[in-house]
Amino acid sequence: xxxxxxxxxxxxxxxxxxxxxxxxxxxxxLVVDTHARYHMPNYAPGQLFVRGEGSYxxxxxxxxxxxxxxxxxxxxxxxxxxxxxxALKEQSEKLFHVSNLYxxxxxxxxxxxxxxxxMGGKVLFCNSGAEANEGLIKLxxxxxxxxxxxxxxxxxxxxxxxxxxxxxxxxQDKIQKGFAPLPEGFVYADYNNLDSVKACKTDKTVAVMxxxxxxxxxxxxxxxxxxxxxxxxxxxxNLLLLLDEIQxxxxxxxxxxxxxxxxxxxxxxxxxxxxxxxxxxxxxxxxEKLQDVFGPGSHGTTFGGQPLACAMAxxxxxxxxxxxxxxxxxxxxxxxxxxxxxxxxxxDFIVALRGQGLLQxxxxxxxxxxxxxxxxxxxxxxxxxxxxxxxxxxxxxxxRDQVREAVEIINDACAAWKI
Ligand SMILES: Cc1ncc(COP(=O)(O)O)c(C=O)c1O
Numbered sequence: 375x376x377x378x379x380x381x382x383x384x385x386x387x388x389x390x391x392x393x394x395x396x397x398x399x400x401x402x403x404l405v406v407d408t409h410a411r412y413h414m415p416n417y418a419p420g421q422l423f424v425r426g427e428g429s430y431x432x433x434x435x436x437x438x439x440x441x442x443x444x445x446x447x448x449x450x451x452x453x454x455x456x457x458x459x460x461a462l463k464e465q466s467e468k469l470f471h472v473s474n475l476y477x478x479x480x481x482x483x484x485x486x487x488x489x490x491x492x493m494g495g496k497v498l499f500c501n502s503g504a505e506a507n508e509g510l511i512k513l514x515x516x517x518x519x520x521x522x523x524x525x526x527x528x529x530x531x532x533x534x535x536x537x538x539x540x541x542x543x544x545x546q547d548k549i550q551k552g553f554a555p556l557p558e559g560f561v562y563a564d565y566n567n568l569d570s571v572k573a574c575k576t577d578k579t580v581a582v583m584x585x586x587x588x589x590x591x592x593x594x595x596x597x598x599x600x601x602x603x604x605x606x607x608x609x610x611x612n613l614l615l616l617l618d619e620i621q622x623x624x625x626x627x628x629x630x631x632x633x634x635x636x637x638x639x640x641x642x643x644x645x646x647x648x649x650x651x652x653x654x655x656x657x658x659x660x661x662e663k664l665q666d667v668f669g670p671g672s673h674g675t676t677f678g679g680q681p682l683a684c685a686m687a688x689x690x691x692x693x694x695x696x697x698x699x700x701x702x703x704x705x706x707x708x709x710x711x712x713x714x715x716x717x718x719x720x721x722d723f724i725v726a727l728r729g730q731g732l733l734q735x736x737x738x739x740x741x742x743x744x745x746x747x748x749x750x751x752x753x754x755x756x757x758x759x760x761x762x763x764x765x766x767x768x769x770x771x772x773x774r775d776q777v778r779e780a781v782e783i784i785n786d787a788c789a790a791w792k793i
Contacts, residue, residue, distance in 0.1 A: 380621075382490060395600050399424060402434045411764055413459035420750070421423060427455025430775050431755065442766045442780055443755045447589070447733070448622045450648035450690060451697075452769035458651055458686060465685040472681065474674065480773070486693055491630055493639055493661035498668065499679030503620035506644035506656035510583060510616045510672065513658065515559075517614065517667050518580030519659050525578040526616075529565040533590035534583070543583060546591075568603040571662025580613035581641075586632040590620040592760030593728055593735025598636060605638040612663070614641040621733065624648035625694060625770045628704030628731030635730065648770075653686035659686050694770075703770040706777055707731035710766065713781040721788045732770060734765040745791055754783040 383389055390408065390457070402422045403733070409419070422434040429452050431439045444450065458501040473477055485497035498509050506660060515524050528534070530545040538557055541549050561579075564570035565588060582604060588594040598752045608615040609761075617640045622632035626648060629635050633643065642664050646656035656678075662669075696702065711727065711734065718736075726737040738745060746758040759765045764784075768776065 381758055399434055405434075409757070426520060428455075429772050430450040434528075437625075437753070438754050439750070440757050440776060440780055440783070442768045443768045444769050445647075445652060446757060447621065447626055447647045447767045448468060448650070449652045449654075450624055450626075450770045451651050451735050452654075452692055452771055455693065455708060455771075456538070457689050459654075461685050461689040462653075462682075468520060468681075470476050470680070470682050471677070473676070474679060478679070478681040478684065480681050480688055481679040483692070484684045487688070488657060492643065492659050493641075495642075495662050495665035496662035498658040498673065499684070500611060500646075500656040500658070500675050501654050501683075502535075502656050503618075503644065503646035504537045504540045505675065506620065506658050506756050507534045507543065507583075507618055508537055509656075509658040510618070510642055510644050511543065512673060513582040513660070513664055513667055514583075514614050515720070516672065517664060521580075523578050523580035525561055527561050527563050527571055527574045527582045528578060529584045529588070530562045531565055531591040531594070532618075533587055534585075534644050535620075549776075554555050560624045565594065566600045568607065569571070570602055572603060572607065573609065576611075576668050579611075579613060581616050582608055583616040583618065585618045586618075586636070586711075587622050587730055588758055589626065589733060589765070592737070592763045593733060593765055595728065595730050601636045601638060605636075605640075616641060617626045618641045619643045620646045622730075624690070625703045626731060626733050627698045628700065628707045630700050631784045632730065649687050649690065651686060651690040653683055655683040655687050693784060697771060699770045703732045706768070706770075706772050706774070707734070707781075709777050710734055710768075710781070713777060714784070716785065716787060717781070719789060720785075723793060724788070729766075732766075732768055732772070734766045734767075735759070736762065738762045740793065745787065747781060748787045748791055752783045752787050754780055754787075774781055 381411045405422055424434050425432040429441055431441045450772045488497050500506055514526055517526050528545055532545045534540040534543040542556040542560050550556060561574040563574045585660045586596045597681055605615055617633055617771060619631050633640055642658060642660040649655055714727050718727050723739050724736055725739050729735050737740055742758045742762045743766050745764060751755050757765050
């Protein structure tokens with residue numbers, strides 16, 4: 375127990391006793407009440423999860439769930455993978471954090487691996503997806519500043535994060551509402567429409583930034599023709615091609631990075647989510663053109679590239695390689711698609727199945743939240759997006775049996791759904 379006097383609590387206020395590590399199950403009612411009183415109300419959480427193992431989670435009432443959310447594409451190796459537990463234990467007993475004032479033994483080798491997996495340039499570490507996209511945006515502006523260019527073309531229906539610049543890059547009014555004035559310099563094109571992108575170009579345009587699957591936007595993959603045409607057009611016009619691989623990166627789509635499905639080479643990509651497998655880390659990874667644009671002092675972050683986060687990301691990539699998870703994710707994605715396809719025929723309210731690898735969406739002809747809740751009642755976690763899409767993001771090491779278990783639950787829930 376910590377001495378409460380040491381926290382300088384306002385006189386007269388009482389505090390829930392602090393006993394951080396405990397084996398007893400938390401009191402859900404107390405957690406919910408305390409959350410409601412002290413958290414800003416920007417989230418509406420449901421279950422209280424207390425334990426995870428592989429593809430499964432257990433809530434505070436002991437109910438078991440098959441987790442096809444994975445912390446929204448984060449827990450790429452499932453929950454509490456033994457290699458991650460061991461790495462966390464080992465590194466936490468050695469060193470948590472120093473600062474970018476000093477070298478650490480993990481960051482350079484993580485950067486090397488990411489560079490060699492991608493476009494061969496250099497890496498900037500940070501802590502989240504939005505921060506990685508901020509890095510992409512700043513990189514583009516810095517590169518363009520010599521030619522007086524700063525505008526970035528992004529896509530309607532995209533999602534790039536919640537900081538001021540990234541919510542402005544996000545082409546969705548509902549994300550931007552209430553935060554005006556927004557930073558200047560973003561123009562929105564129609565996704566999968568090259569003519570629309572071309573029409574957005576001005577003499578100030580410096581880059582095009584997009585997701586190759588609009589995940590939050592409803593699991594919409596980019597067409598091959600669109601991406602090839604866009605990559606060529608960017609080259610012809612000396613524009614940067616920036617890819618937000620926050621959700622699609624690190625194997626999610628069945629290739630290491632989604633751009634590898636397209637036979638193109640972006641100028642830079644942003645990563646986060648699955649890279650740390652549940653430990654916060656983000657990265658901007660460049661090709662040669664952008665690798666030396668940020669000089670000393672031009673950008674930075676206290677936690678970016680710290681040893682504990684980098685040790686965890688290195689472990690994720692090691693397991694990824696040792697267990698051939700890219701190939702596995704591709705096979706499991708194909709299995710999930712083939713098992714779900716008959717449901718599209720069977721239920722009138724399912725209008726489509728779309729996605730890539732282990733990022734799949736069942737498109738419903740009406741709001742899908744009630745179906746998401748029905749699935750959770752039956753022990754399957756999914757995440758509704760764009761209002762009418764049931765999105766599935768299982769861990770990359772999900773098994774065949776677990777894929778079949780999920781599809782069985784979906785079938786049962788659809789059969790029981792009273793609409
Ligand atoms: C494609 C994409 N970009 C950026 C982000 C923002 O990442 P973060 O929530 O880590 O800031 C997300 C988060 O869902 C995302 O899916």
